[in-house]
Amino acid sequence: MAAVTERSRFGEILWPVVAWIVALIFFFPIFWMVFTSFKTDADAVKPEHLFFFTPTLENYANMTENYDYWRFAINSVITSTFATLFALAVGVPCAYAMAFNPSRHTKDILMWMLSTKMLPAAAVLYPMTFLTKNFLGIYDTHFLVILVLCLINLPIAIWMLFTYFKEIPKEIIEASKMDGVTTWGEIKDILIPLAWGGVASTALLTFIFCWNEAYWTVRLTTVDAATLSKLIEGNRAPEGLFFGRLSAVSTAAVGPIIVLGWFCQKQLVQGLTFGAVK
Amino acid sequence: MSDRFIPRLLQTPAVILLLIWMLVPLSMTLFFSFIRYALNNLRRPEWTTPDIANWRGFGNYNYVLNNKDFWFAIQNSVLIVVSILVITVILGLAIAVLINRSFPGRGIVRVLLISPFFVMPAVNAVLWINMILDPVLGLNGVAVGAINDMVAGLKDFPVLGGFFALWPELEPISFRATQTSAYAVIMMVAWQWTPFAVLIFMTSLQSEDESQKEAATLDGAGAWSQFINLTVPHLARPIAIVVMIQSIFHLSLYAEIEIVSRGNGNKNLPYLIGEFSSNNIGAASATGIFAVILANIIAIFLLRMVGKSLMD
Numbered sequence: 001m002a003a004v005t006e007r008s009r010f011g012e013i014l015w016p017v018v019a020w021i022v023a024l025i026f027f028f029p030i031f032w033m034v035f036t037s038f039k040t041d042a043d044a045v046k047p048e049h050l051f052f053f054t055p056t057l058e059n060y061a062n063m064t065e066n067y068d069y070w071r072f073a074i075n076s077v078i079t080s081t082f083a084t085l086f087a088l089a090v091g092v093p094c095a096y097a098m099a100f101n102p103s104r105h106t107k108d109i110l111m112w113m114l115s116t117k118m119l120p121a122a123a124v125l126y127p128m129t130f131l132t133k134n135f136l137g138i139y140d141t142h143f144l145v146i147l148v149l150c151l152i153n154l155p156i157a158i159w160m161l162f163t164y165f166k167e168i169p170k171e172i173i174e175a176s177k178m179d180g181v182t183t184w185g186e187i188k189d190i191l192i193p194l195a196w197g198g199v200a201s202t203a204l205l206t207f208i209f210c211w212n213e214a215y216w217t218v219r220l221t222t223v224d225a226a227t228l229s230k231l232i233e234g235n236r237a238p239e240g241l242f243f244g245r246l247s248a249v250s251t252a253a254v255g256p257i258i259v260l261g262w263f264c265q266k267q268l269v270q271g272l273t274f275g276a277v278k
Numbered sequence: 279m280s281d282r283f284i285p286r287l288l289q290t291p292a293v294i295l296l297l298i299w300m301l302v303p304l305s306m307t308l309f310f311s312f313i314r315y316a317l318n319n320l321r322r323p324e325w326t327t328p329d330i331a332n333w334r335g336f337g338n339y340n341y342v343l344n345n346k347d348f349w350f351a352i353q354n355s356v357l358i359v360v361s362i363l364v365i366t367v368i369l370g371l372a373i374a375v376l377i378n379r380s381f382p383g384r385g386i387v388r389v390l391l392i393s394p395f396f397v398m399p400a401v402n403a404v405l406w407i408n409m410i411l412d413p414v415l416g417l418n419g420v421a422v423g424a425i426n427d428m429v430a431g432l433k434d435f436p437v438l439g440g441f442f443a444l445w446p447e448l449e450p451i452s453f454r455a456t457q458t459s460a461y462a463v464i465m466m467v468a469w470q471w472t473p474f475a476v477l478i479f480m481t482s483l484q485s486e487d488e489s490q491k492e493a494a495t496l497d498g499a500g501a502w503s504q505f506i507n508l509t510v511p512h513l514a515r516p517i518a519i520v521v522m523i524q525s526i527f528h529l530s531l532y533a534e535i536e537i538v539s540r541g542n543g544n545k546n547l548p549y550l551i552g553e554f555s556s557n558n559i560g561a562a563s564a565t566g567i568f569a570v571i572l573a574n575i576i577a578i579f580l581l582r583m584v585g586k587s588l589m590d
Contacts, residue, residue: 015381016384018376019381019384020383026390026469026472026473027391029469030393030397032410032417033405036409047420050420090291090295093288093291094289094293096288097286097288098289100285101284103285109289109293111581113292113296114577116299117526118529118573118574119304120529120547120566120569120570121548122552123304123307123551123563123565123569123570124304126307126563127302127307130306183284208396214532215530215532228398232401233400250401253401254398254401258397261393261395262389269481272477273516274478275515276478276481
């Protein structure tokens with residue numbers, strides 16, 4: 001018996017220590033990026049300045065002056081926000097119908113939607129560029145970026161919403177039908193308040209994926225609609241020469257989304273189950 | 279009548295949008311894969327426009343199948359995806375169990391742990407390959423240099439010095455060679471997606487039936503056998519979901535490969551398509567069709583796994 005208490009007391013101290021070490025290891029690359037962003041390019045590659053150096057904001061000043069950071073950032077905010085809103089506007093009604101009025105084909109439609117996400121983007125890049133440039137004339141517009149971001153995230157959004165809606169008792173929705181509430185009223189007044197956690201978490205995940213998307217946003221834009229991933233693309237080139245500058249640009253690109261993620265962490269955890277919890 | 283009508287109407291926009299998104303580019307890719315089509319060709323300028331007159335039949339497919347890069351790319355795609363899946367599921371499970379009990383600062387630990395998931399893939403790759411893994415300037419090089427210096431310093435020690443003199447000088451591993459850069463990609467993507475696995479497993483662990491565990495403890499079952507016999511079966515479905523969602527994302531991995539391996543020969547299928555499409559659109563499209571077929575085979579397999587229990 002004594003041995004058991006001994007072990008559990010030992011575990012009580014060891015457990016948080018291990019958890020903290022693992023967490024710090026995982027966070028270290030991000031910390032290092034932020035840390036390096038305050039070094040000059042010259043200091044960043046000198047081992048003697050690995051930990052001790054004179055911090056500078058030079059890289060950030062340089063970034064806003066010479067690289068037009070704010071234009072890229074504003075484009076990222078606009079495209080991610082609208083893409084998320086459109087994905088919800090299309091996805092919520094679809095998931096609602098699938099969850100509360102499933103037909104024989106619902107499962108197949110859902111699976112087909114997810115399978116569109118597996119098509120390799122590289123395989124259709126050339127036709128997409130060709131179409132948007134030569135026929136539709138929407139290449140490098142916010143409209144195109146919003147549309148593409150919305151479409152690539154729609155399957156995941158619908159799936160997340162569907163799995164969340166399915167947990168809501170059907171009786172609640174049916175009762176409101178008896179009371180003569182319209183479909184729009186059902187969605188707006190009953191479904192969304194009830195499934196608020198799921199909707200918020202879907203919106204958050206979609207927003208994160210939109211913000212971080214780097215295939216289409218880099219290839220379907222040049223200047224006007226270029227997002228932060230394009231800024232990274234333009235700055236990453238020479239190997240190992242501009243660590244300070246690179247870190248500052250990277251920090252400024254991922255900073256907003258990491259902070260958003262921290263604040264909304266509880267929401268995200270709550271809805272991010274994809275139907276895994278029964 | 280109206281019972282069926284409204285639900286269908288509500289699904290229509292999503293279905294139509296995704297149908298267009300899938301069919302239009304896919305049919306164009308299919309068409310291009312059967313013709314000779316290059317962006318630049320001085321000797322045969324007629325091949326630079328997509329025209330049915332340049333019909334090549336299965337020529338592009340033959341060309342791709344006989345290209346050794348194609349087989350290497352497929353092999354590498356599978357290696358990368360499978361390695362990432364194995365690492366993230368195992369690490370994700372371990373970490374989820376680790377932070378499932380309460381201890382001081384658990385909230386902060388959780389926030390730190392999930393942070394990598396929010397990092398843009400392009401930033402992730404730039405950060406890892408330059409600042410962490412670079413054999414000279416990155417922490418990899420700096421750390422190996424520091425160890426070598428330390429060993430060199432210890433050589434002058436009276437007795438132990440003889441032992442350290444035998445110590446070989448360490449070489450930092452370069453992650454810019456063909457195969458090592460695939461490992462670098464695996465490492466950085468696993469770093470980013472382990473938090474996703476942790477998030478999903480964590481939510482499921484919280485719904486685990488505690489009374490069952492208590493009964494098991496009374497029966498004398500140890501912590502490990504409880505984990506294997508109760509927790510893992512409980513997590514079967516979340517594991518399936520983590521595997522599926524990650525496969526969807528990692529099969530089309532591109533930014534990481536492009537940044538880490540530019541020109542060094544490491545490639546996966548999407549990257550090979552990208553290489554072809556700098557000029558040979560015909561071959562790129564044929565490779566694209568192969569990639570679609572491969573993705574569908576995997577999709578059918580994965581969707582079966584998850585889809586079965588989706589509707590109940």
